Amino acid sequence: MDYIFSLILFAVVSSATPGPNNILVMTSGLNFGIKKSLPVLCGICVGFSFMLLLVGFGFGQVFELFPRLHTLIKISGVLYLLYLAWLISSSRDGFGAKEQSEPLTFLNGALFQWVNAKAWVVATGAIAAFTVSGSEFTTQTLILASTFLVISFPSVGIWLYFGSWLKRYLNNDTYRKWFNLSMSGLLILSILPVIGELLEQFG
Template identity: 60%
Template sequence: MDYITAIVLFAIVSAVTPGPNNITVMASGANFGIRKSLPVFLGICIGFAIMLLLFGIGFGQIFEKFPVLHLMVKLFGTLYLLYLAYLIATAAELSTANTQAKPLSFMHGVLFQWLNGKAWVVATGAIAAFTTVGADFYTQNFIIAFIFLIFSFPCVGIWLFFGSMLKTLLKSRQHRIMFNYAMSGLLVMSVIPVVIELTVIFINK
């Protein structure tokens, strides 16, 4: 299979399948609409491309040399994802209260990538699978990040659009709360494997 085609297929499958990024974007679209959700949507798409570039220039090796740092990122990442799950679960209640709920910002989307277990797996897999040491490594790394950047927009955008469509169907407060609880639950479920891994690590220490 052609090199570029292989990366494109990997990028599409990775970006369009369910995960913390897409769940968060869909929930934001359902609660705030497309326009107000654009900052976090752009932050996610651009943030992951930046993450890929940084992985390629050595961040992956740093975490291999200092596993404690990797462990700390996983720990704080898990806590942050659980906090996002809480924000999603309470979005409908906050939006009907005196304090208006606010959508996540661009920087939330960017920083979210470093705390997202799926993003770590995809970034590590992409760099390992589609780069060759000594064969113009940095050019390959740039190509991978650029392809992911291009295809993240339509793939993640599908979830944002779907969420905004649901907004018209979730006009009642009760339906909105049920939807947000479901999205929050999915986000928590995506964190469970990391929680189990961290638990095993701390038990064995």
Template identity: 85%
Template sequence: MDYIYSLVLFAVVSSATPGPNNILVMTSGLNFGIKKSLPVLCGICIGFSFMLLLVGFGFGQVFELFPSMHTIIKISGILYLLYLAWLISSSSGGLSSKEQSQPLTFLNGALFQWINTKAWVVATGAIAAFTVSGSEFTTQTLILASTFLIVSFPCVGIWLYFGSWLKKHLNNHVHRRWFNFSMSGLLVLSVLPVIRELLKPFV
């Protein structure tokens, strides 16, 4: 039982703490409400659990054989996060915003995991910490992915609810615009450590 308690605690902390996923969901909740943001929430939660399975079943070994592929994904992730930051900051904060007239989809949320640096750190860390090689590896990987699938919905969902709550209280156009600027800034800050890591060999 200690294994399960530790795993659940790790999943809760990893899913509930600030990161690109939660910032994305909260901003969507503010700008589009809960109902229209449910697809991207489901995409994030299901997409990350699927990512865990693939990493656990050896997909991570591909990056060990071809490290340049991992670098390409990191660079793509940085560019996409910066694009999202621009999209959020350029939004007027209203539902009729021409810059972001539609909320992100299920597929957007699922694919976002593969360029989300925090998702990679959590996935590889979880596999390393909560699985052992041998006959139980497959079972443990399935338990790990299932646990994150169950835990992530309420943990990430809290951020969606908070964004929707802010929507009711940030009726002022200027206040909502400043919120979007703040979330955009947090997304940019979230990629700075990865940018520094990529630039280390050249400094």
């Protein structure tokens, strides 16, 4: 019972705290509303759970054999998220308004996990903390992925609702500009631990 409680608590905290997924969903909710943003929300939640399974069932071993591959993915993810932060902050009308006239799709949300530095940290940390090698490993990995799938919908979804709620208050260009700058700043803050880890690794 303690295992399940700890797992649920970890899933809630890691899913609901500010990070690239939540900022992406919140900004989509602001610009496109809840209904049109549901596909990207589903893509994020399903995509991360699938990522957990892959990390648990093989990617972890691949990274042990080729540690530079994991580092390369982290660097690519950080660079992409910094670009995303710039895109959000420099847009007058919301995330990617100049480049994006339609909301992100389910596939966009799912694929986004593979360049999301926080997602990699949470996935590898969850596998390390909540599974043990042996006969129960497969069952524990399935429980882990299923728990995140269930927990992530309300935890990430609240950010979508909040973004949609803010829409009525951010019609003013100045307010929206400050919102975009704030979201950009939060996005950068969310990947600072990964940047610090990379600097320490190469330092």
